[in-house]
Amino acid sequence: MLGPLPQHVQKGLLIMPDPSSPPPSRATTPVAPGASAAPALQVGVVVIAALYLARDVLMPITLAILLSFLLTPIVELLGRMRLGRVPAVLLAVMLAVGVMTGFGGVIGSQFAQLAGDIPQYSITIEQKLDTVRAYTIGRLDHFVASLGRQTALQLFEIAGGEPAFARLYSARL
Secondary structure (H helix, E strand, C coil): CCCCHHHHCCCCCCCCCCCCCCCCCCCCCCCCCCCCCCHHHHHCCCCCCCCHHHHHHHHHHHHHHHHHHHHHHHHHHHHHHCCHHHHHHHHHHHHHHHHHHHHHHHHHHHHHHHHHHHHHHHHHHHHHHHHHHHHHHHHHHHHHHHHHHHHHHHHHHHCCCCHHHHHHHHCCC
16 A cells, blocks of 8 residues: 655645756665576576476366367357257267367377387388498498508508508517
8 A cells, every 4th residue: 555645745736846956866776787587586496396396286277277268169159059058068078078089099099000010110210220321331431441541552652662560660670
């Protein structure tokens, strides 16, 4: 609640400020940078933790509210067809359960078919991995072998026709 009004406002008088006087300054208290963000962060963490811990209760409530929003137009349509409120709600809920059961059956049959085809999928994946290995590791092996031959030839030429390892070996003796 607000405090008592000043006397000039209670009497209905309007006092105009003197135009030659400077406007009143608003005193601000210095705030350390990031000081206002800490309480907001703490509140955010507490809210997220509460939502996380209450998810077992909040999920069904949220789904029920969502389902009520989805079924309201159907109930209103059935009500306009001179069906009572309770029969309209029951019919809408039965329709929703039927639709969800139908979707569940389709998803279940697709999952059963996928489970039956897993051996074929694993064979196909293994073949594709073999192809990838042939193109990557096989080419890398070929590249390394070619690089090794070129390096050996360059060392052979640097050593003056004899293998470099033989020259190093004879120098140590």
